[in-house]
Amino acid sequence: MAIEAWFMNDSNEDQRLPHHSNPKEFVSMNQLAELGVLYWKLNPEIYENDEELKKIRDDRGYNYDLLDISPEKLANYEGKLKDFYTEHIHADEEIRYCLDGSGYFDVRDKNDRWIRIWIKPGDLIILPAGIYHRFTLDTNNYTKLMRLFKGEPVWTPFNRPQEQHPARKEYLKSFTEKAGVALKAH
Numbered sequence: 001m002a003i004e005a006w007f008m009n010d011s012n013e014d015q016r017l018p019h020h021s022n023p024k025e026f027v028s029m030n031q032l033a034e035l036g037v038l039y040w041k042l043n044p045e046i047y048e049n050d051e052e053l054k055k056i057r058d059d060r061g062y063n064y065d066l067l068d069i070s071p072e073k074l075a076n077y078e079g080k081l082k083d084f085y086t087e088h089i090h091a092d093e094e095i096r097y098c099l100d101g102s103g104y105f106d107v108r109d110k111n112d113r114w115i116r117i118w119i120k121p122g123d124l125i126i127l128p129a130g131i132y133h134r135f136t137l138d139t140n141n142y143t144k145l146m147r148l149f150k151g152e153p154v155w156t157p158f159n160r161p162q163e164q165h166p167a168r169k170e171y172l173k174s175f176t177e178k179a180g181v182a183l184k185a186h
């Protein structure tokens with residue numbers, strides 16, 4: 001099964017609800033790939049000895065740590081969740097592998113519409129540097145995530161607006177470059 005993603009409505013209801021647009025409008029892996037969002041489906045039960053995960057880590061030079069998002073295990077739980085749900089970018093990619101529970105990563109598409117990506121056990125996603133995004137738990141209220149990173153982890157969020165941030169500029173440039181290639185091909 002591929003990952004599920006859809007366009008969101010803009011209602012102010014509980015952020016943990018699915019927020020499907022009406023009518024529902026699903027988003028494919030290809031559409032996500034066009035935004036630079038990458039996806040793997042792995043077996044979360046063997047993450048400690050998983051050859052496939054090892055290959056991704058070796059190819060991309062990733063270390064990792066584990067993060068439990070629950071009131072008991074995460075210090076300053078309410079504050080952290082509020083920060084996670086504040087729209088931001090990073091100077092580097094954001095790589096998350098869901099080992100347990102579930103949650104939503106929301107990313108902005110090229111037209112600034114929110115796409116909600118539902119993360120479940122076995123889903124590994126990479127958000128490119130410079131993409132506006134946020135995260136929330138769903139109504140299950142729990143997830144265990146592996147956070148992957150190169151070198152020392154830097155989790156600094158830069159809250160929107162960040163149009164002058166180098167990572168934002170690079171990210172937007174990648175679209176114009178692709179569009180340029182597509183034009184030349186015609």
Ligand SMILES: CSCCC(=O)C(=O)O
Pocket residue numbers: 067084094096133134135145155157
């Ligand atoms: C804890 S994973 C999701 C939250 C987020 O976007 C971040 O940590 O930068």
Ligand SMILES: [Fe+2]
Pocket residue numbers: 088089090094133157
């Ligand atoms: Fe983030």
